[in-house]
Amino acid sequence: MSRNLSWKIRSGQIAVVCAFMVIWQFLASRTGPMFLPGPASALRTLLDGLQRGWMVSHLWTTLLEVLWGYAWAVGVGLFVGFSIGASPLLFGAFEGPLLNLYAVPKVTLFPLFLAAFKLGIPSKIAFGAFHGLFPVAIYTWTAMRTMNPVHLKVARSLRLGRLETFRSVVFPAVLPGIVVGLRLGFNLTLLGVVLGEMFASRAGMGFLLMSFGAAFDASRILAVILVLFMLALAANALLLAFERRVKGIPELHLRVS
Amino acid sequence: MPIIEVRSLSKVYRPNTGAPPVEALRDVSFSVEAGEFVAIVGPSGCGKSTLLEIIAGLQSPTAGEVVVLGKPVQGPRTEVGIVFQEDSTFPWLSTLENVKFGLKARGVPPAVQETLAKEVIQLVGLQGFEHHYPRELSGGMRQRVAIARTLVLRPQILLMDEPFGALDAQTRIVLGNELLRIWQEIQATILFVTHDLLEALRLADRVILMTRRPGQIKRIVETAAPRPREQTPVASAKTAELANMLWEELRQEVV
Amino acid sequence: MKARILVLRWLTVLAFLLVLEVLPRAGLVRPSTLEPVSVILVRLGEILFSGTIPSPYFARAGTPTLASHLSATLGSILVSYAGAVLIGTPAGVLLWRFPVLARILNPYLVVYYALPIFALYPLFILLFGIGFLPIVLLGFLFAVVVVIVNTALGLRRVDEEIYPKVGRSLGLRPVQMYLSIYLPGAAPFVFSGWKLAFVYSTISVIASEFLISVRGLGHVIDRSYRNFETANMYAAIILVIGGVMLANSVLTWIERRLYTRVE
Ligand SMILES: Nc1ncnc2c1ncn2[C@@H]1O[C@H](COP(=O)(O)OP(=O)(O)OP(=O)(O)O)[C@@H](O)[C@H]1O
Numbered sequence: 216m217s218r219n220l221s222w223k224i225r226s227g228q229i230a231v232v233c234a235f236m237v238i239w240q241f242l243a244s245r246t247g248p249m250f251l252p253g254p255a256s257a258l259r260t261l262l263d264g265l266q267r268g269w270m271v272s273h274l275w276t277t278l279l280e281v282l283w284g285y286a287w288a289v290g291v292g293l294f295v296g297f298s299i300g301a302s303p304l305l306f307g308a309f310e311g312p313l314l315n316l317y318a319v320p321k322v323t324l325f326p327l328f329l330a331a332f333k334l335g336i337p338s339k340i341a342f343g344a345f346h347g348l349f350p351v352a353i354y355t356w357t358a359m360r361t362m363n364p365v366h367l368k369v370a371r372s373l374r375l376g377r378l379e380t381f382r383s384v385v386f387p388a389v390l391p392g393i394v395v396g397l398r399l400g401f402n403l404t405l406l407g408v409v410l411g412e413m414f415a416s417r418a419g420m421g422f423l424l425m426s427f428g429a430a431f432d433a434s435r436i437l438a439v440i441l442v443l444f445m446l447a448l449a450a451n452a453l454l455l456a457f458e459r460r461v462k463g464i465p466e467l468h469l470r471v472s
Numbered sequence: 473m474p475i476i477e478v479r480s481l482s483k484v485y486r487p488n489t490g491a492p493p494v495e496a497l498r499d500v501s502f503s504v505e506a507g508e509f510v511a512i513v514g515p516s517g518c519g520k521s522t523l524l525e526i527i528a529g530l531q532s533p534t535a536g537e538v539v540v541l542g543k544p545v546q547g548p549r550t551e552v553g554i555v556f557q558e559d560s561t562f563p564w565l566s567t568l569e570n571v572k573f574g575l576k577a578r579g580v581p582p583a584v585q586e587t588l589a590k591e592v593i594q595l596v597g598l599q600g601f602e603h604h605y606p607r608e609l610s611g612g613m614r615q616r617v618a619i620a621r622t623l624v625l626r627p628q629i630l631l632m633d634e635p636f637g638a639l640d641a642q643t644r645i646v647l648g649n650e651l652l653r654i655w656q657e658i659q660a661t662i663l664f665v666t667h668d669l670l671e672a673l674r675l676a677d678r679v680i681l682m683t684r685r686p687g688q689i690k691r692i693v694e695t696a697a698p699r700p701r702e703q704t705p706v707a708s709a710k711t712a713e714l715a716n717m718l719w720e721e722l723r724q725e726v727v
Numbered sequence: 728m729k730a731r732i733l734v735l736r737w738l739t740v741l742a743f744l745l746v747l748e749v750l751p752r753a754g755l756v757r758p759s760t761l762e763p764v765s766v767i768l769v770r771l772g773e774i775l776f777s778g779t780i781p782s783p784y785f786a787r788a789g790t791p792t793l794a795s796h797l798s799a800t801l802g803s804i805l806v807s808y809a810g811a812v813l814i815g816t817p818a819g820v821l822l823w824r825f826p827v828l829a830r831i832l833n834p835y836l837v838v839y840y841a842l843p844i845f846a847l848y849p850l851f852i853l854l855f856g857i858g859f860l861p862i863v864l865l866g867f868l869f870a871v872v873v874v875i876v877n878t879a880l881g882l883r884r885v886d887e888e889i890y891p892k893v894g895r896s897l898g899l900r901p902v903q904m905y906l907s908i909y910l911p912g913a914a915p916f917v918f919s920g921w922k923l924a925f926v927y928s929t930i931s932v933i934a935s936e937f938l939i940s941v942r943g944l945g946h947v948i949d950r951s952y953r954n955f956e957t958a959n960m961y962a963a964i965i966l967v968i969g970g971v972m973l974a975n976s977v978l979t980w981i982e983r984r985l986y987t988r989v990e
């Protein structure tokens with residue numbers, strides 16, 4: 216790539232951010248700070264939330280729920296993904312139904328989670344995990360099913376054991392697919408946790424959003440949104456770096472089925 | 473006693489997609505002596521790859537059996553190495569790592585792995601590409617990596633499924649010469665599938681000609697030329713005569 | 728194999744339903760938490776048949792009919808979905824035609840779905856009030872990017888194939904190139920984007936209704952939950968899930984057919 220072009224792209228990317236800020240500021244000045252505070256004021260409120268602490272404990276709650284939810288999503292997702300990917304019977308029986316379930320608005324099932332788990336943190340963890348495990352599982356079994364069959368033949372002709380075949384042939388072959396699933400799984404876990412908090416809870420960033428909404432406190436809503444978005448971006452920067460290490464340049468992977 | 477004995481082998485594929493069954497091989501019998509170089513020629517889709525994979529123990533026959541080194545084949549064996557028709561290099565491993573793959577699996581000490589692998593890489597002419605990944609190699613180079621990965625294990629029996637398929641005519645001849653040299657050096661038995669009649673006649677002691685699907689043996693011919701042979705693009709008069717005869721027979725199968 | 732697959736699948740479904748039936752009947756969970764499946768299905772039948780939700784709450788709220796909620800939900804889905812397709816598809820074409828633009832926007836598109844976008848909903852409500860507009864806007868935002876990305880990706884994939892070269896070597900004019908090379912080549916990928924957009928806008932609309940709204944199926948679930956009308960809640964859940972699964976199955980079936988033509 217020529218130097219000139221890469222410079223053009225970089226400055227274009229910066230221009231996008233600037234344009235976003237300008238539009239935000241413009242809209243803010245049109246609607247007034249009661250409804251849409253500008254970027255500077257949102258940032259001030261954010262810092263205030265961290266300094267005076269009205270946001271901190273809720274942020275911890277959300278982080279805790281997301282981390283636990285994600286751990287479960289990864290564990291269960293990998294288990295389900297490898298099981299279905301390894302067995303034509305399980306794949307035939309459950310691929311279609313699970314893809315269909317993935318497409319369903321999972322919020323509708325949240326009352327079930329509230330009934331099955333306690334109202335507090337556990338129901339959010341479970342709900343977040345329920346969101347996040349789908350991409351992990353789907354990308355895992357898809358990667359396994361699209362493995363090059365000749366690689367398995369090589370393993371068999373060298374008489375590798377099951378464990379060795381998995382370690383040195385299956386795992387490296389499916390890893391690039393799985394890391395994408397891991398990233399999307401995180402995103403959905405976060406989404407699920409925030410949704411759960413918004414619907415019914417007494418703590419967490421989602422709870423803050425709803426209570427500031429009820430109090431018509433636009434600048435605090437924005438501050439919470441900013442923190443959530445920055446959290447998502449930071450986590451994705453990490454996961455994308457991991458993806459890049461595993462498979463070179465990450466692509467856009469949105470098609471699932 | 474022959475080193476490979478193929479006895480009345482038949483194979484019918486029954487796809488579980490509901491498609492009709494495919495009869496790939498019908499009553500195939502032949503044997504190969506230790507140290508022999510045998511080529512198999514036949515029209516596309518006649519069951520050559522199937523035959524090789526059954527001998528390698530990767531597939532089970534519908535009827536008949538294969539006996540290798542006096543024991544019936546029930547699964548893959550360490551004495552048998554196979555080079556697949558399609559690209560089988562691992563894209564996540566470099567050339568060197570690919571070649572070391574089988575050695576590692578067998579628990580060969582790392583230092584020995586390194587020397588053996590480098591030797592074979594030299595042999596197939598890939599020196600300088602040790603640290604390249606398959607996607608940075610051409611199709612023919614990748615096929616040579618796969619050959620090296622099998623050769624490095626020094627199998628007594630070498631099954632090769634169109635190993636030069638992705639190569640140009642010149643490289644085929646050069647590598648054919650190399651293969652003959654390696655064959656004599658490690659004293660292996662080679663069963664070699666190709667669709668190139670002249671190549672089969674140049675390399676092999678015997679050529680097995682197969683019919684179209686379901687594959688049966690149509691004819692087996694001896695190539696009388698003395699060893700060691702020096703490969704040239706133009707065949708000798710005797711070879712040309714044999715080629716013409718085989719071509720006549722093959723043509724009936726292709727049309 | 729085929730038979731075993733079907734047996735396993737339906738046995739699992741049956742076992743699941745059986746558990747849901749037995750748990751409340753055996754008194755293991757309270758009926759305020761879960762009603763037996765049979766009761767729920769009967770309630771769903773009643774609602775569908777009579778067209779009204781048998782609920783004192785919705786009677787007082789003045790929205791007892793199923794039609795009022797169904798129309799609100801379907802209307803929001805339709806408008807946000809149509810917006811996503813009508814704006815997203817041309818935007819995707821632009822992105823493909825101008826690779827520099829694509830390269831500039833790529834990092835933003837990659838992380839777009841990382842953002843928990845529903846967090847914007849309370850803000851939208853402050854700005855636009857409770858009702859149709861914030862729901863549709865959120866549905867549109869959630870669905871449009873997948874259309875853009877899939878359209879651009881599909882067209883780019885055609886470029887990586889040999890077909891455009893074939894077309895040019897045959898002397899096709901630009902219009903013919905679009906109609907007979909790019910359109911059929913990219914169709915399955917574009918369609919995938921449209922399908923996902925439908926799924927996403929549905930998810931978004933139901934979720935918004937579920938959080939704050941005055942009408943819609945999501946609203947019915949939310950209010951029934953809060954008023955302990957358990958049977959109504961599960962009836963609405965089944966209606967939503969069943970409807971989405973049906974629509975998704977149809978779209979997936981079309982999608983598969985499109986892909987078998989190019990792969
Ligand atoms: N796994 C399989 N399932 C069903 N049918 C198969 C399978 N593998 C091969 N066949 C069928 O068996 C026949 C023989 O296949 P095979 O690959 O052995 O042919 P081949 O002689 O190696 O052909 P080529 O020269 O083109 O490589 C073909 O008709 C093929 O369609």
Ligand SMILES: [Mg+2]
Nearest residue numbers: 520521522557
């Ligand atoms: Mg073959």
